[in-house]
Amino acid sequence: MRNQNENQDLRQKINLYLDHALGAQEQEDLLKKVDADPRCNQMFQSERSGRDYIKNNLKKSSASPDLIQSIKNNIR
Amino acid sequence: MSSNPERNNRIFEDELIPHANALKTFAFHLTYNDEDANDLVQETYMKAYRFIDKYIEGTNAKAWLFKILKNGYINEYRKKAKQPNRVDFEDFINYHNTQDDRVTGYNDLREEIFQNLMGDEVTLAVNALPIDFRTVILLCDVEGFTYEEISKIIDVPIGTVRSRLFRARNMLKEKLEDYAIERGFKDKRGDKAEKEI
Numbered sequence: 001m002r003n004q005n006e007n008q009d010l011r012q013k014i015n016l017y018l019d020h021a022l023g024a025q026e027q028e029d030l031l032k033k034v035d036a037d038p039r040c041n042q043m044f045q046s047e048r049s050g051r052d053y054i055k056n057n058l059k060k061s062s063a064s065p066d067l068i069q070s071i072k073n074n075i076r
Numbered sequence: 077m078s079s080n081p082e083r084n085n086r087i088f089e090d091e092l093i094p095h096a097n098a099l100k101t102f103a104f105h106l107t108y109n110d111e112d113a114n115d116l117v118q119e120t121y122m123k124a125y126r127f128i129d130k131y132i133e134g135t136n137a138k139a140w141l142f143k144i145l146k147n148g149y150i151n152e153y154r155k156k157a158k159q160p161n162r163v164d165f166e167d168f169i170n171y172h173n174t175q176d177d178r179v180t181g182y183n184d185l186r187e188e189i190f191q192n193l194m195g196d197e198v199t200l201a202v203n204a205l206p207i208d209f210r211t212v213i214l215l216c217d218v219e220g221f222t223y224e225e226i227s228k229i230i231d232v233p234i235g236t237v238r239s240r241l242f243r244a245r246n247m248l249k250e251k252l253e254d255y256a257i258e259r260g261f262k263d264k265r266g267d268k269a270e271k272e273i
Contacts, residue, residue: 019216019241021223054248055218057198061104063096067114071096074118075088075125 010040014047084128091137092124098138099145102214105203106149116152120145139221143229146211201251209244216241 013030016022022030034044099120103113123144124131131140202210211230215221216237227234 015242015245019223050249051217054198054202054213057196058101058202058218059104059196059199060097061100061110061113063100063114063117067100067117068093068096071093071118071121074122 007043010043011047014044018048018051079129083133084125087128087131087133088121088125091131091133092121092128092141095138095141096121098219099141102142102219103145103149105210105214106207108203116145116148119148119152123148136225138219139225139229142215142219142221146229197252197255201248201255204251205244205247209240209247212237212240213244213248217245 010033013022013026017027017030034041096117099117100113103116103120104110107113107116120141124141131137202213205213208230212226215226215229216223221229223234223237226237230237232240
């Protein structure tokens, strides 16, 4: 049970780090832990690659040149 | 404050237009429809230009535009869209939110799951999320806004942003795991999974 809570705390810190929501000292502490502990490193890489996968594979939709021109025409 | 057309046009061209693609992607995942997304983006820029005198050069144009777009979506499209009742869902969220921002029960999205996915599943999974969860995923994980920026864009406290992100990410991971299982992924870790680290 204690191990599970530690895992959850670590995963929460990793998510805060990836969200740029950790303070400088906490960031440093986390990165030291990730460097020193292979299993922490694995969790960190897993969370990060999960985020990257979602971001890279979500369908993107671009504003066409016609849309941009229409926007500019409408403000004139 | 008197209007300066040259300044306004410069700001519009240099600081606002560059975010058009990001706005279009956000609009598309709110409306599910390319035409509606185009209208929403167009409307956003019209409103931004109308209030451009109030915009301070070099500040957070992207967050400002996203806020305008989000409000435009709420005003126009939620009324028309056949979505689950937002008021009921908001009650659910508020009931489960507590003062304590600690979150527990993270789902683990393991790399082997990706090997069984084609990529389309991400779009399906994100678009299947309820609107409030989908919004925070799009704003944080796709567009990289901070909690504070998201809080201002969607007008909720930072604690609510965090808890919605936590729930949204867990839901997303569950959906992606479901898709992976449909494609043949088998979790061989069993009960050892949570004890490994």
